[in-house]
Amino acid sequence: MHHQIVIGSRNPVKIEAVRQGFSRVFPARTFWFEGVAVPSGVPDQPMNDEDTRRGALNRAIACRQLFPTGNFYVGLEGGVEEKNGDIWAFAWMAIITDQKQGEARTSSFKLPPKIAELIRSGMELGDADDQVFGTHNSKQKGGAVGLLTHQLIDRTAYYREAIILALIPFVQPEFY
Numbered sequence: 001m002h003h004q005i006v007i008g009s010r011n012p013v014k015i016e017a018v019r020q021g022f023s024r025v026f027p028a029r030t031f032w033f034e035g036v037a038v039p040s041g042v043p044d045q046p047m048n049d050e051d052t053r054r055g056a057l058n059r060a061i062a063c064r065q066l067f068p069t070g071n072f073y074v075g076l077e078g079g080v081e082e083k084n085g086d087i088w089a090f091a092w093m094a095i096i097t098d099q100k101q102g103e104a105r106t107s108s109f110k111l112p113p114k115i116a117e118l119i120r121s122g123m124e125l126g127d128a129d130d131q132v133f134g135t136h137n138s139k140q141k142g143g144a145v146g147l148l149t150h151q152l153i154d155r156t157a158y159y160r161e162a163i164i165l166a167l168i169p170f171v172q173p174e175f176y
Contacts, residue, residue, distance in 0.1 A: 002030050003071040008038040008059030011140055013155045014076045020156065021163030022072075025171060034070075038062035040077055045124040049090075052079025053103065056092040064096060072097055072170075076159060078143075080111070080119055087116035089125060089144055091159060093166040100176065104165035106158055109145065 003026075007018050015035045022031055039062060040046075040055035059075025067073075078091040090108040094101070111119070118128035126139030133147050143155030169176035 002032045004067070004069065005031050005033045005072045005074060006063040006067045006070040007033060007035045008040075008063045008073070008075040010035045010037050013140055013143065014159060017076070017156045017159035018074050018163055020160045021167065024160075025164055025167045034067065036063060036066060038066065038075075040075075042077070045119065046077060046079035048081050049079065049092075049105075052077050052081075052090070053092040053094075053105070055079070056094040057096075057101075057103070060094040060096045074163070076163075078125065078139075080125060087111045087119055091162065093159065093162045095163070095166045095170070097170070100169050100173070102166040102169040104162045104168075106162040109148065111144065112148070115144070 005018060005022060007015055009015065015033055019033050038059050041058035042051040042055035046052040046055050055077035056075040059077065060073040063073040073096045075094040076091060080087050080089050088108045089111055091106045092103065094103050114132050115128045118131060119125060125144055129138045129144045129147055130136055138147060142151050145158045146154040
């Protein structure tokens, strides 16, 4: 039996992170992954934790409305938050079914001042990364985390861990 996983993004990095996370958590299951463009209901560049979390959840809910016959619906949303004069990057994952909901947040990292300045001026993180690093479409590759860690942690790995954490209620349903 194939389990249909609907992901609220067409970004290949996000789809691959979800594929890897589900495959690791449920190695005996067969999945069919579908990435779809859905609205987040929050600004294109969420500027705080709550908007970022809500964006991930909104995407998962929008996926369920589009594909009511799916088994799992996944929303991923990257965001930033200003704390003590620095801008920190992170992302939220939301996974829902008709019975349960799982959520998790990635680890956070401080963005360099040049990138933070561009974000404060209204630029999205991916565009700011491309400008500062002289790259193109980095958000569909290693992302800010990949650029800043010399690809020791790329965006796929960064999101995959949080996908696995968001799946905990589905792995340990007796506790949820």
